[in-house]
Amino acid sequence: ARKPGGKSFEEVFGRRIDKIGEGAFTRDGRYFFLADDMLWEGSFSYVPDSGPNSWSVSLVAENIASPGYCDSNISNTGDYRMSDEMAIAGNYVYVMLGGRHGADQILRVTMPAKLPNCNGTDSDEALEAHYAMQGKVMSSVKALSSGSYITSLAATEVDSEERVFYVERSNGSGGTKMLLWTSKTQKAEVIGEFKTEP
DSSP states (O other): OTTTSSSSSOOOOTTTTTTEEEEEEOOSEEEEETTTTTEEEEEEEEOOOTTTOOOEEEEEEEEOOOOOOOOOOTTTTEEEEEEEEEETTTTTEEEEESSSSSOEEEEEEEESSOOOOOOOOOOOOHHHHHHHHHHHHHOOOOOEEEEEEEEEEEEEEEEEEEEEEEEOOOOOOOEEEEEEETTTTTTTEEEEEEEOOO
C-alpha cells in the first residue's frame, strides 16, 4: 500500500491470514479480497510508527462468505475450492470455484449492505451479528455458469447491467472460447473462439 502523497509502496500486515489472493475495490472504495478459501471485506489502516521493524499499514477485514463446497463421500465427483480469481460489478462480487474432478463454477455474491465492523467478537451479540451477516451473504449466492478450465474472470457494469467475461479452455481439441454472461439474459454466450491447431 502507499500512503496518500507517498512515493513508495509498503508491505501490509495481515493478521491471522495465511495467504492473500486477488482483491478489488468498488467505485465507492470498498475493498474485497480472497484469502484462506474465503471471501473477505475490509480496509487499510495506518498505524503509528513505533520503530524501524514495525508495520505501518495493517489490513483490517472480516471473512464475509465461504462459498466452497466439500464432502467426504468416496463416490462423488469431487469438491469445490475457491480459486484465486474474482471481479466486481454493480453490487456483486463474482468469484470462481475449481474442483479436482468437477467443472469450474462462477458464482455471484451480493455485497453486504455495509462494511463489517472488524472489531472482534468479544460478546455473544457481536458473534451472532457476524453470523447473521454471513448467513445473509451466503443466501444471496447464485451459480451463474460452469465449464471446464475457466480462467480470466472479469466483470463490468453498463447501464445497470452486469457483464461477466471469462475464458473456457477445452481439455481436448475443442480450443478456447471467450464467453459473456449478462444479468439481462441470465445466460452465457460465446463471443469469441480460438481453435486448437491439429
